Amino acid sequence: MERKQLEGLLGGGDDTSSAALAALRAGASYVVWDGTTSPKSLATVYGRRLRHTLRRGIETSGLAQAVQRLDLYGRPVRLGQIRTADGSWIFMLFLNEDSSMLVACTGVRQTQPGPPRPDTC
DSSP, rough: OOOOHHHHTTTTTTTTHHHHHHHHHHHOEEEEOOSSOHHHHHHHHHHHHHHHHHHHTTEESHHHHHHHHHHOOOSOEEEEEEETTTTEEEEEEETTSSSSSEEEEEEEEEOOOOOOOOOOO
16 A cells, blocks of 8 residues: 555544554554454454553553444454554554555554663672
């Protein structure tokens, strides 16, 4: 998928897709994988991730809404991913079968590595 085509799909206006679009325009890397999968199975997986991130206090964007949209969507979806240039966020994209429409988008802040721990011999 061409970068410009993906940018067009992210113009939906919600906060998460707007953040993904801004990241893409700022030089983020991206991939859209071949093949499709069941939105119901993804809703289950991402529902678990939602509970995990809430328990751990991990910052997310649009995750609950993505789970809801996937649960309601009745056709197979393609997966894509955008990784910000600094690696601080990863956005998961859920596209319709022919990648002409964004079904849902979610982002999760990546844990930044802490300072190195001193050796304890």
